[in-house]
Amino acid sequence: xxxxxxxxxxxxxxxxxxxxxxxxxxxxxxxxxxxxxxxxxxxxxxxxxxxxxxxxxxxxxxxxxxxxxxxxxxxxxxxxxxxxxxxxxxxxxxxxxxxxxxxxxxxxxxxxxxxxxxxxx
Amino acid sequence: xxxxxxxxxxxxxxxxxxxxxxxxxxxxxxxxxxxxxxxxxxxxxxxxxxxxxxxxxxxxxxxxxxxxxxxxxxxxxxxxxxxxxxxxxxxxxxxxxxxxxxxxxxxxx
Numbered sequence: 761x762x763x764x765x766x767x768x769x770x771x772x773x774x775x776x777x778x779x780x781x782x783x784x785x786x787x788x789x790x791x792x793x794x795x796x797x798x799x800x801x802x803x804x805x806x807x808x809x810x811x812x813x814x815x816x817x818x819x820x821x822x823x824x825x826x827x828x829x830x831x832x833x834x835x836x837x838x839x840x841x842x843x844x845x846x847x848x849x850x851x852x853x854x855x856x857x858x859x860x861x862x863x864x865x866x867x868x869x870x871x872x873x874x875x876x877x878x879x880x881x
Numbered sequence: 882x883x884x885x886x887x888x889x890x891x892x893x894x895x896x897x898x899x900x901x902x903x904x905x906x907x908x909x910x911x912x913x914x915x916x917x918x919x920x921x922x923x924x925x926x927x928x929x930x931x932x933x934x935x936x937x938x939x940x941x942x943x944x945x946x947x948x949x950x951x952x953x954x955x956x957x958x959x960x961x962x963x964x965x966x967x968x969x970x971x972x973x974x975x976x977x978x979x980x981x982x983x984x985x986x987x988x989x990x
Contacts, residue, residue: 795979797925805917805925805968807979819976822882855924862975867915867930869937874924 762786764872782856789837887982904969913973
């Protein structure tokens with residue numbers, strides 16, 4: 761069965777960086793892309809970005825451009841999301857989610873369990 | 882940026898009754914609209930994509946409609962497990978710049 765398993769929670773100080781991993785299994789990694797979505801405590805869902813697992817091309821939310829990097833390691837079917845220059849407003853649960861290729865516009869059908877990132881001094 | 886507005890913010894409905902949730906886009910998103918259900922402490926779950934296509938394993942009591950800028954999620958006969966928060970999401974643009982609505986909390990009346 762399809763699974764996305766994320767790394768554990770993190771506590772970081774303001775200005776630090778965090779790197780969250782998302783290991784996929786149960787399907788061919790490069791046939792689907794991945795999106796990252798975050799959710800601040802008690803708030804709604806915010807799209808962070810998208811990575812093509814086929815060619816590594818990335819797209820990120822305008823308000824995070826310059827601070828977020830998304831990568832993949834196809835040899836281990838793992839995606840990574842690194843966020844730099846952390847601020848208190850980055851405190852959130854970060855989700856990876858499987859996205860269809862651009863030719864098959866559809867929703868995010870499988871989600872990781874979420875990784876809580878807390879930014880606090 | 883396409884802004885998604887959901888209404889109402891909270892909807893109180895009795896089990897067995899029908900629930901109707903709305904989502905409005907600030908510009909045309911065609912039928913590139915998905916609905917998700919989220920329960921406390923859980924990841925969102927895809928219910929509907931393409932505005933009206935049920936995702937795998939989603940019960941028939943969930944239905945989606947609309948296109949362009951106005952969309953509706955209907956739950957025909959509410960079960961206890963349906964009380965949750967529901968989000969709409971547009972994925973119309975390429976390069977991608979997805980946006981979500983702020984959510985509708987469906988609570989037991």
